[in-house]
Amino acid sequence: MKAIEVENLTKYYGKVKAVDNISFEIEKGKICGILGPNGSGKTTTIKSICNLIIPDKGNIKIFGKDNKKSAEHISAVFEGTRNLYWRLTPKENLRYFAGIRGLGGRKIENNIDILLDKFNLTDKKDVMVNNLSRGMQQKVAIAMTLICDTEIILLDEPTLGLDVQSFMNIKDMLADIASSMNKTILLSTHDMNLVQDICDDVVILNKGKVIAQDSVEKLMDMFESMTYEIILAESLSKSDKECLLSIDYDLYFINNKTKIEVDIFDIKEIYDIIDKLKEKNILIKEIKQKDNNFERIYLNITNEEVN
Amino acid sequence: MKKFYYLFKVSVEKIFKELKRYKFNTISDLILFYVLFMAMFLGIQGFGTSLGVSSADMGDSLEGFIIGYFLWTVMIMSFVDIAYNVIDDANKGTLEQLNMSNINLSQILVVRSMANLLVNVLLSIVLLFIIMYTTNKWIELKILSIVIPIFIGIFSILGIGLICGGLALIFKKIQSLLNLAQFFLIGLVTVFPKSKFISGLIPFNYVAGKIFFIVLGGNSFVDLSVLDYGIMIGNSIFYFAIGLLVFNQCVKIAKKKGLLGQY
Ligand SMILES: Nc1ncnc2c1ncn2[C@@H]1O[C@H](COP(=O)(O)OP(=O)(O)OP(=O)(O)O)[C@@H](O)[C@H]1O
Ligand SMILES: [Mg+2]
Numbered sequence: 001m002k003a004i005e006v007e008n009l010t011k012y013y014g015k016v017k018a019v020d021n022i023s024f025e026i027e028k029g030k031i032c033g034i035l036g037p038n039g040s041g042k043t044t045t046i047k048s049i050c051n052l053i054i055p056d057k058g059n060i061k062i063f064g065k066d067n068k069k070s071a072e073h074i075s076a077v078f079e080g081t082r083n084l085y086w087r088l089t090p091k092e093n094l095r096y097f098a099g100i101r102g103l104g105g106r107k108i109e110n111n112i113d114i115l116l117d118k119f120n121l122t123d124k125k126d127v128m129v130n131n132l133s134r135g136m137q138q139k140v141a142i143a144m145t146l147i148c149d150t151e152i153i154l155l156d157e158p159t160l161g162l163d164v165q166s167f168m169n170i171k172d173m174l175a176d177i178a179s180s181m182n183k184t185i186l187l188s189t190h191d192m193n194l195v196q197d198i199c200d201d202v203v204i205l206n207k208g209k210v211i212a213q214d215s216v217e218k219l220m221d222m223f224e225s226m227t228y229e230i231i232l233a234e235s236l237s238k239s240d241k242e243c244l245l246s247i248d249y250d251l252y253f254i255n256n257k258t259k260i261e262v263d264i265f266d267i268k269e270i271y272d273i274i275d276k277l278k279e280k281n282i283l284i285k286e287i288k289q290k291d292n293n294f295e296r297i298y299l300n301i302t303n304e305e306v307n
Numbered sequence: 308m309k310k311f312y313y314l315f316k317v318s319v320e321k322i323f324k325e326l327k328r329y330k331f332n333t334i335s336d337l338i339l340f341y342v343l344f345m346a347m348f349l350g351i352q353g354f355g356t357s358l359g360v361s362s363a364d365m366g367d368s369l370e371g372f373i374i375g376y377f378l379w380t381v382m383i384m385s386f387v388d389i390a391y392n393v394i395d396d397a398n399k400g401t402l403e404q405l406n407m408s409n410i411n412l413s414q415i416l417v418v419r420s421m422a423n424l425l426v427n428v429l430l431s432i433v434l435l436f437i438i439m440y441t442t443n444k445w446i447e448l449k450i451l452s453i454v455i456p457i458f459i460g461i462f463s464i465l466g467i468g469l470i471c472g473g474l475a476l477i478f479k480k481i482q483s484l485l486n487l488a489q490f491f492l493i494g495l496v497t498v499f500p501k502s503k504f505i506s507g508l509i510p511f512n513y514v515a516g517k518i519f520f521i522v523l524g525g526n527s528f529v530d531l532s533v534l535d536y537g538i539m540i541g542n543s544i545f546y547f548a549i550g551l552l553v554f555n556q557c558v559k560i561a562k563k564k565g566l567l568g569q570y
Contacts, residue, residue, distance in 0.1 A: 013565055044565070052403050054562040071409040081400025081568065087328055088321065099317025100415060101408045102310020128328075144404075 003028040003152055003184040009058035011044050018044040020208035031178045031185045033195040036205035042188040046154050050076050075145035076154035083141045086130035090121050090140045093129060094147045101148050115143045135166025155187040159194055174198055192295035204301055212301045219297055227290040228270055230260045233283035240280050247272055311418060318422035344438055370446045374522050377431060378496045378515055382464050383489050384427045388420045389468030390485050394475050403567055413554045417465055452521045452528040460514030462543035466550025467510055473557030507538040510546045514539050
């Protein structure tokens with residue numbers, strides 16, 4: 001069953017075309033990542049789905065129904081705003097936002113306690129949100145979407161600005177929410193680890209257009225290249241770098257050009273690069289094969305688009 | 308109906324929580340109101356004495372003054388509550404959350420405003436008693452007889468609040484105008500046109516007149532005619548409906564322009 005269907009969505013802000021005729025679908029119960037460089041239209045897409053932005057063209061359906069009549073199915077946490085009342089405690093916030101949706105009573109009170117417990121917020125339940133850490137605030141905001149008990153949760157950059165610990169924490173929470181509570185989650189992010197670890201599908205945007213849309217698994221297969229890491233004894237000069245680029249492989253220069261990463265599709269290709277390095281008298285310290293990762297796939301897709 | 312009950316309940320709770328959490332603010336606000344009132348009151352008395360009016364005759368005007376002041380604060384509170392809360396929530400970044408409810412934003416704002424009104428009327432009545440105690444002028448407060456017309460009339464003010472709140476969503480510089488608008492509202496409860504018809508066209512004006520009639524004339528809410536109620540209800544429905552219309556239209560424009568997010 002389709003939880004979200006976006007058809008030919010187009011949105012202009014004045015003359016700026018933020019979203020350009022995009023279409024995609026999300027199956028019920030899946031976690032879908034929406035990726036793309038800054039300004040590619042992720043937030044605009046998410047807010048259009050939430051009916052906070054009225055698009056210029058296109059339809060959005062939630063479980064087959066127009067999204068303007070589907071408020072009870074959707075909750076969201078937005079990026080760059082507070083989402084919560086900072087002068088209220090986590091418990092008061094959850095109660096308030098449930099009330100805003102006309103929910104209350106003993107069942108909600110119980111659920112609030114269960115959620116606070118689940119998110120390890122019980123000992124902070126009476127502290128003003130203002131005084132909580134960024135990670136905890138984000139957890140309260142996510143708990144808020146759960147107390148509203150909607151089937152669909154939209155999260156705009158849920159791990160932005162979190163430390164490693166909080167990041168892992170929220171990542172696990174989201175995976176758990178989707179599987180054990182059977183929620184459909186659409187999240188935007190710049191974090192490829194998050195995508196690789198918890199997303200089922202991705203939609204990749206660039207300049208307001210969908211440039212790829214598939215399951216994470218398929219994309220990983222499709223781009224199953226071998227990534228080699230070549231560590232050099234010293235950093236490359238500019239002319240050496242240009243010379244290497246001339247052999248037309250996907251080369252990435254890292255660590256002040258003392259490390260080259262390359263995606264190859266045939267093991268023989270690595271010799272071309274080694275030959276080139278030999279020709280230029282560049283000393284190789286180490287060569288090793290890297291695991292395929294989503295970050296590289298993402299860069300491949302978006303770079304292809306640029307070229 | 309149950310959903311509005313929960314909405315009302317959490318709104319009242321939030322107001323009390325914030326009053327308590329901003330103890331200092333709450334108390335200083337109350338003191339300010341009190342001092343302001345006393346200053347105006349003593350000013351009038353001094354004015355009366357200098358004109359050679361005996362303090363016995365001051366009684367009537369004092370009552371009128373107290374009621375006028377009371378009405379004004381009630382009005383300001385409901386008007387300010389809607390308009391300022393929209394701005395406040397937009398600033399805080401919670402307006403989008405409110406907008407995602409299955410309850411329409413205008414309805415949320417109205418219910419929240421009613422909650423605020425309830426709390427403020429309670430506080431005002433307490434303040435009124437303190438004022439009467441310190442001035443030792445006791446006026447007979449027929450709470451029910453005042454509250455009924457206020458409840459009917461306040462919807463016209465809520466309508467105006469919705470109009471201002473809606474405009475504030477689109478025109479970000481409107482905040483300074485709101486401050487001015489408050490003082491124009493004084494006119495609504497102090498200037499009464501001779502004609503019933505004209506008074507009935509001005510928001511809240513007819514209701515305010517009737518409240519003076521009740522309090523100063525020693526009347527009760529049953530002394531108002533069917534026509535009186537008709538005018539009061541008609542006036543409220545008219546302005547409230549326009550308020551809803553304008554507000555919902557403004558929300559639509561804001562959603563088209565992507566203005567709901569950052570203020
Ligand atoms: N309210 C607005 N008014 C005018 N232009 C806007 C508005 N919101 C977004 N834009 C523009 O629309 C384009 C898409 O913005 P959007 O916020 O959707 O991108 P994004 O993918 O979420 O970016 P980021 O990764 O930086 O969050 C950008 O060019 C942005 O400047
Ligand atoms: Mg964004």
